[in-house]
Amino acid sequence: MEKVDKILKTYYNQYEEENRFKKSNHNRLEFITTTNYIEKYLKKKDKILEVGAGTGAYSLYYAKQGYDVTAIELVEENIEKLKQGITEKMNIQVYQGNAVDLSRFKDETFDITLVLGPMYHLFTKEEQEKAIAEAIRVTKKGGLIYFAYITNDAVVLKVLLLEHKLLEYKHKHDENFKLVNAPEQIFNLFLIKDFEEMMEHTNTICLHEVATDGIAQAMQIYIDQLNEKEFEEWIQYHLATCERKDLMGYSTHVLHICQKK
Numbered sequence: 654m655e656k657v658d659k660i661l662k663t664y665y666n667q668y669e670e671e672n673r674f675k676k677s678n679h680n681r682l683e684f685i686t687t688t689n690y691i692e693k694y695l696k697k698k699d700k701i702l703e704v705g706a707g708t709g710a711y712s713l714y715y716a717k718q719g720y721d722v723t724a725i726e727l728v729e730e731n732i733e734k735l736k737q738g739i740t741e742k743m744n745i746q747v748y749q750g751n752a753v754d755l756s757r758f759k760d761e762t763f764d765i766t767l768v769l770g771p772m773y774h775l776f777t778k779e780e781q782e783k784a785i786a787e788a789i790r791v792t793k794k795g796g797l798i799y800f801a802y803i804t805n806d807a808v809v810l811k812v813l814l815l816e817h818k819l820l821e822y823k824h825k826h827d828e829n830f831k832l833v834n835a836p837e838q839i840f841n842l843f844l845i846k847d848f849e850e851m852m853e854h855t856n857t858i859c860l861h862e863v864a865t866d867g868i869a870q871a872m873q874i875y876i877d878q879l880n881e882k883e884f885e886e887w888i889q890y891h892l893a894t895c896e897r898k899d900l901m902g903y904s905t906h907v908l909h910i911c912q913k914k
Contacts (some may be wrong), residue, residue, distance in 0.1 A: 705770035709735035864904030
């Protein structure tokens, strides 16, 4: 875990995470879809925990709306940027920590728990299961947990094909093109079936499996050329189809939404 922490701190110190959802249409789509599904269930007095809050895109967004928000983030520079967005009227607490240890919180503390980044960077099954278990533990019975993860085949499509790295990555995947997961690669990748199987052993019920950006990453050159009215129409198409299993595999990000039993 220490090696991973060092790699992540180096990566996020160089990457403008705070602008990720603002740069283009294809980037905005992930945020639009995720908040759409959060707000299907969010109630006025809900307590929200965001684990791996980054620079606060979601935490600040909901704190501005008056929600009681707690944010946990590993990288110090991300925490500093998050804090710069806090105003006196916001009810938000920010802590440094990681997803595999939420021991500062008691069982069943939060109504909604967002884990929208940590699964990208946990490379062992033990760490993944621990992060999942901790998020479930601190969520109230009947509360919701949102887990985001990155899919293997979206990376095959975007990086190996569109970025012309088929030969460069020839020895970084198996015969089925399942890419090797290692800290040096920065991002951990899942097959949808593997994540679903891991969640089957938890004390939760799956409510939705959502392709949060669909084919937007692969088709970004076209989606980014859409004007605002055209993009609004694309959003409607995307929201109408983002739970279709036959369209989900090439979405870069998938959101697993579950309810604690």
